[in-house]
Structures are given as C-alpha cells and as structure tokens.
Amino acid sequence: MCKGSDTKNILEFRGISKYFPGVQALKDVSFTVGKGEILALLGENGAGKSTLMKILAGAYIKDEGEIYIDGQAADIRCPEDSERLGVAIIYQEFNLIPGLTVAENIFIRRQPKKKGIIDWKRMNQMAQEIIDEIDINIRPTDIVNTLTVAEQQMVEICKAVSLNSKILIMDEPTSALTESETQKLFHVVKKLNKKRVTMIFITHRMDEVFEICTNATILRDGQFIKSAPISQLTLDQIIEYIVGRSLTEIYPEKDTEVGDVYLEVKELTDGGIHVQPSSFVAHKGEILGFAGLVGAGRTELMRLIFGADKSMGGKILIDGKEARIRSERDAIRHGIGLVPEDRRRQGLVLALNVRENIIMANYERQKTLFYLDPQKEKKVCAEYIDKLLIKTPGQTQYAKFLSGGNQQKIAVGKWLNCFPDIIILDEPTRGIDINAKYEIYSIMIQLAREGKVIIFVSSELPELIGMCDRIIVMHEGKISGEVTGKEMNQKSIMYLATVEGGKANGKN
Ligand SMILES: Nc1ncnc2c1ncn2[C@@H]1O[C@H](COP(=O)(O)OP(=O)(O)OP(=O)(O)O)[C@@H](O)[C@H]1O
Ligand SMILES: [Mg+2]
Incomplete structure (x- = not known):
C-alpha cells in the first residue's frame, strides 16, 4: 500500500x-x-x-x-x-x-x-x-x-x-x-x-x-x-x-381503487398570512399529493388541518360531519395524524429514547386507559423498528444519538402507531435512504388499502408522480390546480407551481 x-x-x-x-x-x-x-x-x-x-x-x-x-x-x-x-x-x-x-x-x-x-x-x-x-x-x-x-x-x-x-x-x-x-x-x-x-x-x-x-x-x-x-x-x-442488493423497483405497485369522499376542507385559511382560503376533498383509500415550491403554503395548510396553527376561517368535514379542530389533541381525536416536516423541532423528543418516542402520540390518544402495558409497548416498538428498518442498538437508545435518517423514521413510526384515518405526511422521505423510502411507500399503500386517507406533501416530484392517485398544486398560499392520470407529469406540475401557472389559475 x-x-x-x-x-x-x-x-x-x-x-x-x-x-x-x-x-x-x-x-x-x-x-x-x-x-x-x-x-x-x-x-x-x-x-x-x-x-x-x-x-x-x-x-x-x-x-x-x-x-x-x-x-x-x-x-x-x-x-x-x-x-x-x-x-x-x-x-x-x-x-x-x-x-x-x-x-x-x-x-x-x-x-x-x-x-x-x-x-x-x-x-x-x-x-x-x-x-x-x-x-x-x-x-x-x-x-x-x-x-x-x-x-x-x-x-x-x-x-x-x-x-x-x-x-x-x-x-x-x-x-x-x-x-x-x-x-x-x-x-x-x-x-x-x-x-x-x-x-x-x-x-x-x-x-x-x-x-x-x-x-x-x-x-x-x-x-x-x-x-x-x-x-x-x-x-x-x-x-x-x-x-447491498439490486432493487428492481423504486415505487411499489398500488393495486387498490379510490373510495368515497372522506375529508372535505372548505375555504380553510389562516387569515391570508400563509394560506388563502383553500378547499379540496380527499377520498378513502386515496394517496393525495401536495406539490409546490418551498414556501407555497403546503406545510401551513397541513398545520391548519391538524390544529397545530389557528385557523381564521373555513371548516373541515370528516365523513360528512363538521369536525371542530382547535388543537392537535382535537385532530388526534378525530383520527388525524401529522408527520411534520421538521423532525428536530416538532416530530421527535431528542432527549427521550426510541421506545418513548414511538409510543408517545398513541399514549395521548389512549389516555383513558388505566395503565400502560410495558410488554405491549416493547412489542409495538419492536414492530416499527423492524418495519421501518430503524438502525438503533436498542429501544432505549436516546433519539439524539441516532443518525439523521433514523430519527426521521421514528417520527414516521410514532404517527403510524396512532392508526389515524387521515394521515398527513409532510416530506416524510427527506434524508431517508432508498431502502427505507420503499418501506415508507409500501406502508402508505398498505394504509390506502385499509381505506385510510393519505396526504403526501413532497418537494420531490418523481416520488409524488410515482405514488399518488391525484396531486394538488399550491402556489403562493393558494391551490393553483390539480392533476391526475396522464397530466401527472413534471411539466404540468411545475407550470402550476410557478408564477405563470399559479397566476393563470388564480384568476378563475
Ligand atoms: N454520538 C453518538 N452516540 C451513539 N451512537 C452514535 C452517535 N453518533 C452516531 N451514532 C451511531 O453511529 C451509526 C452511524 O451514524 P451516522 O450518523 O454516522 O450515520 P449516517 O450515515 O450519517 O446516516 P444518515 O444518512 O441517517 O444521516 C448509527 O448507528 C448511529 O446511531
Ligand atoms: Mg448523517
């Protein structure tokens, strides 16, 4: 040498x-x-x-x-x-x-x-x-x-x-x-x-x-x-x-049909700061994408739906009934889960261990139970470590010692463990390796098969196009259009996401 x-x-x-x-x-x-x-x-x-x-x-x-x-x-x-x-x-x-x-x-x-x-x-x-x-x-x-x-x-x-x-x-x-x-x-x-x-x-x-x-x-x-x-x-x-092996496909096949309307968002707004009055529907079993440039208001719209920020107008209907969502706790009670974009600030408690992080949100939801069952917690945690290929020396390792991508996987696991009917994933694959991406996509498809509503916010167009049934595009706080089928291509999405497309659609 x-x-x-x-x-x-x-x-x-x-x-x-x-x-x-x-x-x-x-x-x-x-x-x-x-x-x-x-x-x-x-x-x-x-x-x-x-x-x-x-x-x-x-x-x-x-x-x-x-x-x-x-x-x-x-x-x-x-x-x-x-x-x-x-x-x-x-x-x-x-x-x-x-x-x-x-x-x-x-x-x-x-x-x-x-x-x-x-x-x-x-x-x-x-x-x-x-x-x-x-x-x-x-x-x-x-x-x-x-x-x-x-x-x-x-x-x-x-x-x-x-x-x-x-x-x-x-x-x-x-x-x-x-x-x-x-x-x-x-x-x-x-x-x-x-x-x-x-x-x-x-x-x-x-x-x-x-x-x-x-x-x-x-x-x-x-x-x-x-x-x-x-x-x-x-x-x-x-x-x-x-x-360490060849991957034959990047996106798993979605083999189920979209069902009835389950979520209706009507004129939801934060008073126009980041989100203009926005309306859309999402169906059972649907993977609904949200595209747009960073700063288009996608994260802010999701936070309004989840009750993380205060809405200043509009309403949300779940299964035809109005859901009053004033806090995250209300949202969780209505079966909404949000995997946030910024895992370090919102998704994880870095000072807690892997297991505590994964069971945390679910514990919130089941607060009325008299006691927590440590054996069950261990089992649940093991299941997500396995499913999401989380690399950790054990369930009691502090989240702060895990690699960036593994922290992100825990944030995803934590919300999957709440079994929400509507799950919002905001940039869930950012910083995640290609194998784990496939696992997360597979889980999304599995959830869709179970009839859940999946809202998938991403800045990577190929994954939106590869995974979604329909894609809504936002531009400067407004929904500027939506695409399905053959129209789900980079060109038409970029058109709606940028100044010209956004304006052209904003007018009508
Ligand atoms: N300070 C630490 N204490 C304990 N374990 C650590 C510490 N820093 C890193 N590790 C462990 O060392 C291994 C390598 O982590 P590292 O952060 O180098 O991965 P990485 O390749 O950068 O991954 P990523 O793409 O997710 O950022 C992981 O198993 C991680 O949990
Ligand atoms: Mg790293």
Whole structure:
C-alpha cells in the first residue's frame, strides 16, 4: 500500500474505526480522495457517513486508524486542529451566531484589528471581497438571523473560503433548500472547485450525485464498499452498492381503487398570512399529493388541518360531519395524524429514547386507559423498528444519538402507531435512504388499502408522480390546480407551481 506522501490525493483514511456504546459506527474504513474532487459520500441511514466526517472535522475522536492530509499524517483531536489543516465542515445545524452580522460570523475570533481594537471597516471590506468572489447576494452587515437557511449556508461557505480551506465537507446541504437555492449552491460549489477546493458532499438524492459530483464513495454498515469516478458508475450500480442488493423497483405497485369522499376542507385559511382560503376533498383509500415550491403554503395548510396553527376561517368535514379542530389533541381525536416536516423541532423528543418516542402520540390518544402495558409497548416498538428498518442498538437508545435518517423514521413510526384515518405526511422521505423510502411507500399503500386517507406533501416530484392517485398544486398560499392520470407529469406540475401557472389559475 502507498505509504508516505501521494500528492495526487489530498486525503486518505486508513483503517478508521469508531465505537459507540452498542454500535460500531465505522469498521476499518480506508479510502483516498483526490485533489479537486467533488466526492459524493453515500450510504444508507446509519452507514457512518456523518461519523466519518465528524472525525475528520475534529468533532469526534477516532478509536483506530490514521488520517493523512496532503500526504502528512494528521493528528486531529479537536475542531481547531482540523481547521488548521484546512478542513471546513458545514453541518445541517449551522454553527453561526444568530445575533451577529455576516462579517462578524465569517471572522469570528479572527477579526482584523487596528491598535488592538476591531477594525470594522476592514472586516466588512474583507467579507465583501469573499461575497463578491463567490458571487452571492448578501451584505456583510446583514444580521444572520434575518437570513434564509440558504443564505446562512452561504455565510458558512464564506467562512470556509476566508479560512482558505482545502477540503470543504457538506452534510446533506440541500435537504432544506428549494430547487433554485440548490442550483445557486451548486453554482458556488463549482466555482470553489475550479479553485481546487476538494468537496465532500453527503446526500440521499441521486439526481444531485450525477449533477454535481465527480466521484463517489459508498459506505455500508460502517464499512467501505466502493470508490469510483461517477463516469464509471450507473445509478443502478450505485444503488446496489448502497443497499447491498439490486432493487428492481423504486415505487411499489398500488393495486387498490379510490373510495368515497372522506375529508372535505372548505375555504380553510389562516387569515391570508400563509394560506388563502383553500378547499379540496380527499377520498378513502386515496394517496393525495401536495406539490409546490418551498414556501407555497403546503406545510401551513397541513398545520391548519391538524390544529397545530389557528385557523381564521373555513371548516373541515370528516365523513360528512363538521369536525371542530382547535388543537392537535382535537385532530388526534378525530383520527388525524401529522408527520411534520421538521423532525428536530416538532416530530421527535431528542432527549427521550426510541421506545418513548414511538409510543408517545398513541399514549395521548389512549389516555383513558388505566395503565400502560410495558410488554405491549416493547412489542409495538419492536414492530416499527423492524418495519421501518430503524438502525438503533436498542429501544432505549436516546433519539439524539441516532443518525439523521433514523430519527426521521421514528417520527414516521410514532404517527403510524396512532392508526389515524387521515394521515398527513409532510416530506416524510427527506434524508431517508432508498431502502427505507420503499418501506415508507409500501406502508402508505398498505394504509390506502385499509381505506385510510393519505396526504403526501413532497418537494420531490418523481416520488409524488410515482405514488399518488391525484396531486394538488399550491402556489403562493393558494391551490393553483390539480392533476391526475396522464397530466401527472413534471411539466404540468411545475407550470402550476410557478408564477405563470399559479397566476393563470388564480384568476378563475
Ligand atoms: N454520538 C453518538 N452516540 C451513539 N451512537 C452514535 C452517535 N453518533 C452516531 N451514532 C451511531 O453511529 C451509526 C452511524 O451514524 P451516522 O450518523 O454516522 O450515520 P449516517 O450515515 O450519517 O446516516 P444518515 O444518512 O441517517 O444521516 C448509527 O448507528 C448511529 O446511531
Ligand atoms: Mg448523517
């Protein structure tokens, strides 16, 4: 094996292992990353991607193995070590200080000084130079908490540029971005890459891998599986390396018919803040999609139906009878469940364990029972761990120690366990690997077969088209149209979701 310096490779992992109580997250992982690559780091939920990157960034300490940067053995014990070696990482939860300006965040602890005091003018100038260099639309004096998620991500990138980082790691950077924000990010990534910055990019979206990456490395169950240039890999091969077997289909077959109207939403609105008066019906056994750009009001409409936000007009009928829903508890009582979009804030209690999270919502519903049966709880929890392929050392592991995708699976399991008649899934497959996606799709179809109403909000058009009986499209807080059958294609949905289509439909 190559010893010492191989300058074509900027980075080399040799025999990296990492143990957590009950899990070995990484097992003897070895591979190299070439200078100037945009590397897709791929693998199922819990494969060890984030753990490996946290080790490189000094957030975790490896138990075994060595890391070489530019041919030199790198002793990384804390984030500062890693920073000094030219590594920058952008986590999904940013490390910015919300109350400070863009420039202050970029130069935190490194502010330029004149006679011992911070030289504000110079600092803002330096920030502006970086902003111009990567060609983005923010100002050095903007306060970070007034920026969008995408803009905050750009501030993190500016910080990496200011540190002259050679290796930039991004852990699922696009999962909270709109399509156009993603394009903007890719534009910046390409710009930096031209300057020979090596990128490591974690994503579950295969279209992005082919769009932006030059190489791919795949991990499975904490082990290294394969590294190759993207040009030598097909989508099917990548999927096979990720899951360890070939997948014949991405969407399970839906073999049942749609029944009678069950849910009627009439002129529901929050007073026009995010949701204009909106009306639609949903049928028993139907998978009804909601498409639209991020910010179109889909999540807000779902929260009104679920009683999570207060409606300012309109009504909801369930099975022909008006349902008065003023709180989430009312909604649960009426048989409505919502898997929210933001699992960290709304879907899960990170300080509770897997079992507590899964049984939580159902416990609410069955409050009138005299006691809880721990054996039954264990059984129920085991069932969801099995069904959703949740990777955890046990039912009593804290949710906060699970990988991002596994947390999402628990949020889904928790609501499935309420056996709602109407289940609203808001971006349920975000950050979830391809195998678990299939499981979630299968569960949706099973629920439809049982005559439930499934409302499926997603920003990924292929999965809506692959799964839904009908798709409603929203634009700027209004329902701009709906498509079924042959019309369920990307072109007609995008037309309704964007300015022209939305306006054209809004008029009549
Ligand atoms: N701090 C921790 N304590 C205990 N276990 C952990 C910790 N961090 C990670 N793990 C475990 O290590 C394994 C690998 O997790 P990791 O977060 O690296 O996965 P991942 O590949 O990033 O997955 P995802 O795509 O879901 O984000 C998982 O089984 C996870 O539960
Ligand atoms: Mg991860």
